[in-house]
Amino acid sequence: MIKAVLWDFGGVLTTSPFEAFTRFEMEHGLPANFIRKINSTDPDTNAWAQFERSAVTLDEFDRLFEGESGELGHPIPGAEIIKLLAGDIRPNMVNALKLCGEKYICTCLTNNVAAGNGPGMTRDAAAQAEVEAVMRLFKQVIESSKIGLRKPDPRIYEYACEQMNVKPEEVVYLDDLGINLKPAAAMGMTTIKVVSEEQALRDLSAAANISFS
Template sequence: MSATVSAVVFDLGGVITESPMTAFAAYEAEAGLPDGLIRRLNSTDPDANAWARYERGELDTAGFCAAFEAEALAAGHRVDARRVLAALAGELRPAMLAAVAALREAGVPLALLSNNVAPMERTGRLGDLLGVFDAVVESSVEGVRKPEPEIYERALQRLSEAVRRPVTASDCAYLDDLGINLKPARALGMHTIKVVDPAVALAELSDLVGLDLAGAGR
């Protein structure tokens, strides 16, 4: 297999871990809220809503909860913001972990680019995972978030610094579960993969990197 890309950038939630959308839906059903309400709130005024400000580190947890619950109330619903936050802790996907390990073993430069609400813990299983990546770029640390183009450029810069050679957008595959986050990466020149079915995404990534990642966990 011949390689089209020489580096890979991964999103975390919905790519390496299970999507929080499933947990959001479970909470909505339990609380008697309309299906898809949390996603709609997050999509309304997406650059300035509570979620966006939280991911850029402009609000602390208490400030986010107050702002998010106010947004929900303005939409006609009472939401427990702390229950929403609890839904973010998705389980790690074994097939994705195996693929990351295979890429690491092959010497492929790797970056993790995540919108999050607090710096990730460098301990436990997640800490072990973060240690595999050459660069980890988090919105809560950077003060910018996807889909703002600057955070993708920072990921390329950090990855280049880590491997001590230029890594350009066209060198990279980028995996994310949200189309809105893929568009700026594609505009920069990255080869983008939308993760809906992880097996399909890994097959696409295998073609790009010239490695059988779909079989990495077998």
């Protein structure tokens, strides 16, 4: 029996930052998926992983990321990447969150960094207010930068279950990254990889037995 829905934020309730990465790469003549390649190299110890655990400061991340990208031939200051993280809220996904919240425990589980304006990394005051309104729909928000754990470390899913007081098999979990979903699925969670908004709503509707139309 499902008792909780666990939500990633960026790429699920907002448009994906990968779209911004692609634009940046095209604008600067970089190879396709260059930024994702940097972030997936030594994924547990690289600059990005350390920053999401708050193991380094913004200034340290800026220098470390520039060094890592420079080793691959195209140095990019880390601060430039932070600017790309904000996405646009997806109203239909927010509506699904509201409906799920009437029936299930809804918790946000997000890898984020100690920079910008919280989970959504928003660009301005109006966008920040929009993100804060979404955050209030959750029973709780679990941020990697605040607890020192990040997805896909299995411990963060164990922590989330403890906070929600549920068993893994009682959880539906949405994320846009398969690498984050694998440990959760292995624990027994029902996982949904968000490829598109339409697909995610369809899969969530089936898993949670809720109509979003």
